[in-house]
Amino acid sequence: MASPNHILLFPHEHIDLPGAIHDLSVRARSRPQLRTLLNEASHVVHREATALTGPERASIGEFEDLVDLAERHVGQSSVLAEIVLLTTIQIGQLLMQVSQNRSRSSSNCSAV
Numbered sequence: 001m002a003s004p005n006h007i008l009l010f011p012h013e014h015i016d017l018p019g020a021i022h023d024l025s026v027r028a029r030s031r032p033q034l035r036t037l038l039n040e041a042s043h044v045v046h047r048e049a050t051a052l053t054g055p056e057r058a059s060i061g062e063f064e065d066l067v068d069l070a071e072r073h074v075g076q077s078s079v080l081a082e083i084v085l086l087t088t089i090q091i092g093q094l095l096m097q098v099s100q101n102r103s104r105s106s107s108n109c110s111a112v
Helices: 017-028 032-051 054-060 066-072 079-111
Strands: none
Touching: 017 032, 017 066, 017 079, 032 054, 032 066, 032 079, 054 079, 066 079
16 A cells, blocks of 8 residues: 655744744643654754854854744844744644644544
8 A cells, every 4th residue: 555645835924933832832741742843953953053153153042942042033033043943833733733633533443
């Protein structure tokens, strides 16, 4: 049996980055996979940010975690920080969607 192919489309929209990353952070308290994603993403961003120099490094600045990064960049124009946060939010939302679909599928299978 061949596995199905999927195309993922994320809408091009302006979202509240601090609000969205905070929402994922709250949801991660009860979702281990999401918590792992946010922790690992934060570690990777820290590591990569320390490797940057000059204006790129200054555009990211110091931060404790992704929520802190989002809060520090409210009202600032840091394309780099926005890309990092938006991508993490999209992956987190996808992870939650997959988890919800998996839960629904298990419920449907057990009801049969």
